[in-house]
Amino acid sequence: MRLRSLESRIVILFLVLILAVQLAGFFAIQTGIQENARAAIRAELMIGERVFKRLVDQYAHNLTQGARLLASDYGFKQAIGSNDRETIESALANHGERIEASHTMLIGLDRTIKATTTATNAASLELSILRLIDRAESNGSATGTGVMENHPYQIVVVPVKAPVTIGWVAMAFAIEKRIAADMRDLSSLQVSILTKTTEGQWIPEASTMSDLEAASLASQLRGIPDDKSFLPQLTIGDSDFSARVLHLAQDSGQQVIVVLQRSISEAVAPYRRLQISLLVLTVIGIMVAVTGSVFVARRITGPLRKLGETARRLGKGDYHGPIEMRRDDEIGELSKAFASMRDGIANRELEIRRLAYWDTLTDLPNRAQFINLLNDAIAEARQKQASCHVLMMDLDRFKHVNDVMGHSFGDALLRRMAERLQAQLQSPTHRIARLGGDEFALLLPQAGEDEARHVAARILKSLEIPISLDDQTVDLGAGIGIAGFPEHGTDAELLLSRAEVAMYAAKTSGNEAVVYAPAIDKSSQESLSLLTELRRAAEENQFRLYVQPKVRLGTGQVIGVEALVRWVHPERGMVFPDQFIPFAEKTGFIRILTQWMLERSAALCSELAAGGIRLRISANLSTRDLLDQDLPMKFMAILDRHSLHPSSFCLEITESAIMDDPVRAQQTLERLHAIGVDLSIDDFGTGYSSLAYLKRLPVHELKIDKSFVLKMESDVDDTKIVRSTIDLGHNMGLKVVAEGIETVAAWELLEKMGCDEGQGYFISRPMPADQLRAWLHAWQPPHFLAEQASLQAGAE
Known part of the structure; x- marks a missing residue:
């Protein structure tokens, strides 16, 4: 015992x-x-x-x-x-x-x-x-x-x-x-x-x-x-x-x-x-109790051991062993429950196996079973030193059919398509599967590329005949991609991935069927490589914080900086934002990048404040940032970590970022405004936003895009646009900031127009954050330089 x-x-x-x-x-x-x-x-x-x-x-x-x-x-x-x-x-x-x-x-x-x-x-x-x-x-x-x-x-x-x-x-x-x-x-x-x-x-x-x-x-x-x-x-x-x-x-x-x-x-x-x-x-x-308890315990544990052995058999998948325990007490009820459970598990396992390996809509093998079949075909081909091919097909215009006719009609159409595809199979070894949605795959064991092309052509030919369903005639096409072992891959997942790449190439080019080639997949590999490098850059601290000063045009006083990000690649050297920011926006990596920039900017602001320098940090938010409903909470956590007030920051948003999803963008902006942070419309004038909508946004300033400021001295139209934008901003109660100030003449012209603040190469190019303190000590506004020149001329 x-x-x-x-x-x-x-x-x-x-x-x-x-x-x-x-x-x-x-x-x-x-x-x-x-x-x-x-x-x-x-x-x-x-x-x-x-x-x-x-x-x-x-x-x-x-x-x-x-x-x-x-x-x-x-x-x-x-x-x-x-x-x-x-x-x-x-x-x-x-x-x-x-x-x-x-x-x-x-x-x-x-x-x-x-x-x-x-x-x-x-x-x-x-x-x-x-x-x-x-x-x-x-x-x-x-x-x-x-x-x-x-x-x-x-x-x-x-x-x-x-x-x-x-x-x-x-x-x-x-x-x-x-x-x-x-x-x-x-x-x-x-x-x-x-x-x-x-x-x-x-x-x-x-x-x-x-x-x-x-x-x-x-x-x-x-x-x-x-x-x-x-x-x-x-x-x-x-x-x-x-x-x-x-x-x-x-x-x-x-x-x-x-x-x-x-x-x-x-x-x-x-x-x-x-x-x-x-x-x-x-x-x-005690002796009687021990004897009695041993007897009672064995009366209880003996049947439990038998039920435990039954449970082990069930765990091994044996659902046919007998469960015989003729007792009228709770243990007898437990044995009956075990028998009922065994039958239920057996039935459910059959159902689970069916759901796991079969598509419930078309009764075709699903993706999981197709991968197993493909692995078996690859193993057989490797053993016989032969080849096998996979065809992946995606229907054209199926989403439109679903939207117009409804999902029930779409499901019936998929079942009819499965029947038509099975009718095109000429060998019992060929297997067709539904991978999901309107994607189908065909496995051709022991088949070469010519046979795969022939089967694809026969399927496309069959799709030229419209499908009649519920008094509706539907004309569907398809894009078919072909990949084979061992030319294009040595495992099932890789073959399916490359067949999918070829399929999308076929849908794009309009060809009847496309066999996978490395050139087709080059752009996707480069994208994957860039995303991997971006993740590594974040982990290995390859990003650098740069800043560009912003000054008050009337006095030349430095009142803030705009935070910018640069990527110092260990092999490519300095990578500028236009080379990776669009890709980061597209893949969603921009959220990680924004968090990094806000964290580093807050650390810089706290460091400057400790040295008696009070500057406001401007940082850009992307479309994906505005769609993140947790952004205000994350930003407040950063401010708390560095003991900063929200007014230490101004967050800049482009017009296009706002207009992608105005409702969610406005919700995020209102929550940011509620915690006390200033908001700015960046690159104003380059988008197509409605002024009626913009006036409802809780923003504090407008930034005139540099494309209007650079040619303002020689282009009268640009001058009019800049003056009108300044007046518009002031009429809306907003500050106006001009980008792209590269000459003293542009500074003076903007100052006469009443522009509040400005930034540009004339003031300073973007610089590493650790050089900002030295630049601030050396900065002298053009008014001060003109006064010095006038005093020197008078002395001569």
């Missing part, structure tokens, strides 16, 4: 659940046992305290009866009356021995000791007796506990009356191990009697424990406050005890206590047997 298998996981789950439940129960019972045992011990100690006090009272009662017996003895009274000291001492000694008193004495009415059985008496004992006499006077007798030489004593005082009180009999009994043993017999408690010396040390006087354990108890009591009566945890020897402290007497700094102790281990022992029983039951339960 593998650890990660479903069977092992089911067994582990059952086992973990059983263990979790049993452990939770075990710890809950353990906690309950501890709490209940300690509560029971505490209650037992409180009962023990009452029992011990009753036992002490009983001892005191017995001692009082013995003392009363002596006090009521007639001979003893006569001896006291006659002051017969010898008789008194003899009576005291005899009665004291009879009741095992350690001290027996007669106290006179003057509170002095008249006779005693001991030679000396401790002052503490005498003091305790005198206090008891005070109590006995009112109560008839008195008992108490005293301390003498660090030993506890129980003291009894009774009066001697004849009939009035003639003295007091006092007896002291040492509290010994016997009372502790009696208490032990009456309960399950350990009893220890300890006295505290004036030095603060506890001395075990009597104990039911061993001397070593009693000494350990005395040492642990040393740091416990005197007012603490319950000790929940004491460790004596190898056992834990709970204890209760009873204060018996305290005299002259000496103190007597009784410590009742109950072993926690003994109290918990009966419950331990219960825990062992539970543990045994837990082990048995």
